[in-house]
Each structure stands twice: as C-alpha cells, then as structure tokens.
Amino acid sequence: MSAVLLRSVRRVGTSGTPADVLVTDGVVTTIAPAGTLAPSSPDTDVVDAGGAWLGPGLVDHHTHFDQWALVRRRVDVTGCDSAEATADLLADVARTGVADPVLIGHGYRDGLWPRPARRALLDAAAPSLPTVVISADLHAVWCSTSALAHFSRVLGRPLEAGEDGVLREQDAFDVTGALSSVPGAVLDGYVADAAEAAAARGVTRVVDLEMRFGLDRWVRRIHGGTDALRVTSGVYATELSDVIARGLRTGDVVPGTRGLLTMGPFKVITDGSLGTRTAALVDGSGSLAWAFDDLVAVTRRAVDAGLVPAIHAIGDRANTLALDVFEAVGARGTIEHAQLLVDADVERFARLGVAASVQPEHAMDDRDIADRHWAGDTDRAFAFASLVRAGAEVLLGSDAPVAPLDPWVSLAAAVGRDRDGREPWHPAERMSALAAWRGSTDGRVGVSVGDVADLVLTEADPLAASSAALRSMRLLGTAIAGRWTHLDL
Template identity: 80%
Template structure:
C-alpha cells in the first residue's frame, strides 16, 4: 500500500477551509479538517502544503506532442515581424552552427507582414543549407530552393509552390511529418523532457493529435519510463483501417501501460487555418478538404467502429459543414478550434451534443490577423462565452506547438482575452474563471472529492479568485502535480 497525507490544503471550488487529504493506492480516500487525519501506514508520505490550493489535475485537450517536443529544439522565429527579420534570424542561427544538414525554424506568422515571404530570402540566409520555417499554425512551411528539392526527393514528388517558396496544407503536413522522422532515441528523449515540463505546469493528461498515429510510440515510451502524463492518442483517416483492424475504440486503455495510455478520438481536418488564409469561409474563400458526402462517410465509418470524432473546423463555412456532419451521422464528439461561427450555429453545438475544443491563446496570437482578414466578422470569432451561454461544453487546449502547452496560459487567455498590456479583445466573449477551470481539469471537475483518482495539482493561489487578473493565471506557481497519487512534479 502506498499512502500520501496532504496536510493543510485548501480545495479549489470550496470555502477554502484548511483540510487534510489522504491518498491510498492512487485514490483519494478521506478528506477532513486539518489535524484530524492520521496516517494509516508507518511509511505514509506526509506533505505539509501550508495552505496550498488543491484541484483536479489539468488536461490539454489538443496537442501535437511530437511536434511540440521537437519545436522546443528548433529556431524560434515567433518574435519576427517580417520576412526579412525571419531570414536574418535564421542566417544568424546558421552562422552559429545551430544546424549541420538542415536548418529548421518554427513559428512564423505572415498574416500581418508588410511584404510576403520570398524564397530567395532563405536562399541567401544560409547558402548551401536546406532551410525550412514552419508556420505557427502548422498549415504552411516556407522553404528555400535546397529544402524544396530535398523534400521533393524525400516525399517522392515535387512540392507545389510559387516564388514565395511556401507549401501549404497537405504538402506542409507532409514536410513536417518528414521532419519528425528522427531516430527513436532522439524523439523519445525530447518527448520525455516535454512531458516533464508539462507536469511542472500541472498537466496530468493530454489528447495527442499528432498526425502520425502514435499509440505504439507512446507504449514504447511508457515502457521506457516516460510516465509523467496520461495520453489519449488520436488517429487520422490514413491510419483508420489499422485502428479498426486492431479493434481499438476511443477510451480503450492500452494493456501494459499502467492506465497511462488510451485510444483517443478520430481526427479529421476539414479546412485550413486563419494564419495561412485557407480557412473555409461562407464567401467561398479558403479550402475544404473533403466533399461533404465523403466526410460523412469517413466519420460514419469511424463512429461505427467505436471512435469519437474530433473534426477540425476553423472558418465559418467549415464549422457549419462539421455540424452538418455530426447531425447527418447522429453522433457526438468535438469540433476542434471552432474559431469563426455564424450566429445560427452557436446553439447547434449544445443541441447536437458537440463540444467546442478551443485554444484561447490563438485569439491572442491571431487578433491582429483576424482584424485584418476577418474584418467585420470578429464579433463572432473565438466566441467562447457565446458557446458557453448556449449550453455547449467548452474544452480548453493549446494546439501545441501552435501555442505553449501550458493550461494556465490557455485559461488566462479565455478569462482575460488580453495579453502584453493590450486592451481585452472582444471582452464580451470572456469565459468565467470557473468555466475555464472546468474546461481544463480532469473530467471537467471543479474540486477534489473522496473516491477520485488522485490526478491532482497543488498551486500557490486560488485559480477561481474573482478579483485576480488574467496575468495571475499566466504566472501561476505550480507546487506539485500527481498522477494516480504519484508525484510527477514536486516543490514541497
């Protein structure tokens, strides 16, 4: 038997009266006023928290975990405000010997650049070296001539691009997928580091929507000792046959992983993105990846096999299309992103039982791009509060590496709609702290109760404090994180 006794905690979602919490073999077995619980085992781990706030562990409902792990080791260009500045930064990285065979940058946002990307800028930045820069939204990759030639050989086909050297949508996904083909030991080490960093921010679980089916990789990692987080590993259409053949259903626990790995949802991408200007819009701009009948067919097949659909939709036309698919198939699931909605679709989320899986930090990253490219329509962009008021379930995530895998960042953006000292953007769409919290916690729980699996987070202050600014959430100090009563991060 393993026992932990947390002393002098204040539970999130309660009056805050100090309590002691007993955890035995990974479950909360008793909660009582401070000083009234004694350990039942001489080997119990007594932890004095000095009034720390205890809550359910945090979940990021949308990540691309391999990409996030690799991005942490790439050249960060997110601070560059032009194509020229991006090329200059990469040139400096090349001179500093950051790369040997291939120079990879990440995080460019060209939606507000004064001049577009141009291939020759990257040609000049690192002569003789293939250079690729992945957009922040992952839907575009800017390449120099050597990189285009290199990935043409790797993928076995020429990449479609113009003078800008930018490949978009499926070609971009294929390039980033090729970049992920690093030795297992290298990738697994990066993933282990990223998982520990997530645990240090209170994360106990993620939904991993990496485009390359990851169940077997995660099983290998868990067996090797990467056990800081729980993972629900999703699948895309290219691997649907394999998952069906294995008889895997969403929520199935993978044997031999100590309950840390489950089969995730069926993910399908139906349009592009705001940043790449490929989101499918009601004015017929953007791209739709599937004819409606084909999308219905593939979702219906997945649902029949026991998989819950998670449909990527960003533009208003794509969101209407996705809701139509849920209605046609007669199933529940999630729409991933739900960034721009026509008014009549807001209430359909609740009526159809479709959850909105949103990434609030995207609103902060893309507010200027939205104001330019969705001018006149931003009153219905990132409509978190409208969805919540309509009765829809709102789940929070990061879409890491598009935004940091940090649930406190997501909650701060949802609650404040502000960052960097700027005025809140469409503050009428701010979520309450409670809704943001339950959209980020295990099972949507507010507090910790007897009988709960002890996936827990201990923090320095109350995340539901009504008068706390959003900056307090962004900087929240995490004192400890536990998965099934096992500390994965501990400062106490």
C-alpha cells in the first residue's frame, strides 16, 4: 500500500480553511481539519504544504506532442515582424554553424508583415543549407529553393511553390511530418523532457493529436520510463483502418501502461487556419478539405467503430459544416478550435452535445490578424463566454506548439483576454474563472474523498487570481494517482 499525507492544504473551491488530505493507493481517502491526521503507516510520504492550494490536475485537451518536443529545439522566429527579419535571424544562426542537414525555424506569423515571404530571402540566408520556417499555426511551411528540392526527394513527389516558397495545408503537413522523422530514441528523449516540463506546470494529462498515430510510440516511451503524464492519443483518417482493425475504441486503456495511456478520438481537419488565410468562411474564402458527404461517411465509420470524433474547424463555414456532420451522424464529440461562429451555431453546440475544444491563447496571438482579415466579424471570434452561456461544454488546450503547453497561459487568456499590457480584446467573451477552471480539469473544481489523486499544488488560489497572476502562477507540486511528477516545496 502506498500513502501520501498532505498537511495544511487549502482546497480550491472552498473557503480556504486548511485541511489535511490522505491519499491511499492513488485515491483521496480522507480529508480532515489541519493537524488532525496522522500517517497511515511508517512508509507514508508526509508533505507539509504550508497552506498551498490543492486542486485537481490540469488537462491540455489539444496538443501535437512530438511537434512540441521538437519545436523546443528549433530556431524561434516568433519575435520577427517581417520576412526580412526572419531571414536575418536564420542567417545569424547559419553563420554559427548548424549540425543538422536542414535549418529549421518555427513560429512565423505573416498576417501582418509589410511584405510577403520570398523564397530568395531564405536562399540568401543559408546558401549551402536547405532552410524551412514552419508557421506558428503549422498550416504553412516557407522553404528555400534547396529545401523544396530536398523534400521533393524525401517525399517522392514534386513540391511546387511560387516565388514566396510557401507550401500550405497538406504539402506543409507532409514536410512537417518528414522533419519529425528523427531517430526514435532521440525523439523519445525530447518527449520525456517536454513531459517533465508540462508536469512542472501542473499538467497531468494531454490529448495528443499528432498527425502520425502515436499510440505505439507512447507505449514504448512509457515502458522506457516516461511517466510524467497521462496521454490520450488520437488518430487521423489516414490510419483509421488500422485502428479499427485493432479494435481500438476511444477511452480504451492500453494494457501494460499503468493506466497512463488511453485511446483517443478520431481527428479530421475540415479547413485551414486564420494565420495562413485558409480558414473556410461564409464569404466563400478559404478552403474546405472534405465534401460534406465524404466527411459524414468517414465520421460515421469512425463512430460505428467506437471512436469519438474531434473535428477541426476554424472558419464559420467550416464550423457550420462540422456541426452539420455531427447532426447527420447523430454523434457527440468535439469541434477543435471553433474560432469563428455564426450566431445561429452557438446554441447548436449545446443542443447537439458537441464540446468546443478551444485554445484561448490563440485569441491573444491572433487578435491583430483577426482584426485585419476578419474585419467586422471579430465580435463572434473566439466566442468563449457565448458558448458557456448557451450551455455548451468548453474545453481548454494549447494546440502546442501553436501556443505554449502551459495551462496557466490558457486560463489567463480565457478569463482576461488580455496580454502584454493591452486592453482586453472583446471583453464580453471572457470566461468566468470557474468555467475556465472546469474546462482545464475535466469538469472538476476541488478535491473530494473518492477522487483519483491527480492533483496540483499552487501558491495562490486559481479561482481568485488575475489574468496576470495566472500567467505567472507558481506551481509547487503535481501528482498522478498520488505519485509526484513535480514537487517544489
């Protein structure tokens, strides 16, 4: 039997009166006034929390975990405000020497650049090295001439781009996938480091929507000792047949992983993104990846096999399409992103039992891009509060590496819709602290007897913190089933 005694904690969602909490074999078994509980055995791990706030562990409902692990080792260009500045930064890196066969930057946002990307800039930045820059939203890859040739060979088909050198949507995804093909042991090490960093920010579970089916990689990683997170691993249409053949259903716990790994949803992408200007809008702009009948057919096939759909939709036209698909199939699931909605669709989320899986920090990253490219419509963009008022379930995540895998960043953006000292953007769509917290904890508010002890210890009460305080929240501890994955007391 394993036991942990937390002394003098204040439970989130209560008045804050200190209590002692006993965890036995991964479950909260006793809660009593502070100072009244004794260790249940000589081996009990006693932690004096000193009045820290105890809450349920946090969940990131949308990540691309391999990409996040890799991006942490690529050239960060998010601070560059032009194509020229991006190329100059990469040129500086190239001059210092690059050991890898491709120079990779990540995080460009060209929606506000004064001049468009140009292939010649990257050709000049690193003349002897294939150079690519992945957009912040992952829907575009800016390539040098040698990079286009290199990845045409790798993929076995010609990649064509104009003078800008930009590949979009599926071509971009294919190049990003090729860039992810690093040796398994190397990538596993990167992932282990990223998992520990997530645990240090209070994360106990992630939904991994990596485009390559990741279940078997996660089995290998867990067997190799990567145990800082619970993982729910999704699948895309390209590998749907294999998952169905294996009899995997959403929610299945994978044997031999100590309960850490679960089969996730069926993910399908309907449109592009705001940053790449490929989101499908009611004005006819953007692009749809699926015809309605085809999307219904593949979604029904997944649902019939026991998989819950998670449908990517950014633009208002794409969101209407996604809701129409859920209605036609008669299934529940999630719409991932739900960034721009027509008014009539807001209540449909609740009526159809479809959850909005949103990434609040995207609103902060893209507010100026939205004001330019969705001018006049941003009052219905990132409509978090409207969805909550309509009775829809709203789940929070990061879409890492699009935004940092840090739930406190997501919480801050959800409740404040502000950052960097700027005024809140469309403050009417701010979520309440309680709604945002529930969206980050699988609906839990506090810690009760009988709960699985996936826990987080924080210095301050997350339900009373300002958006600025949430962004800088000090984490004191994170536990999965009572096992510490991070402790800093």
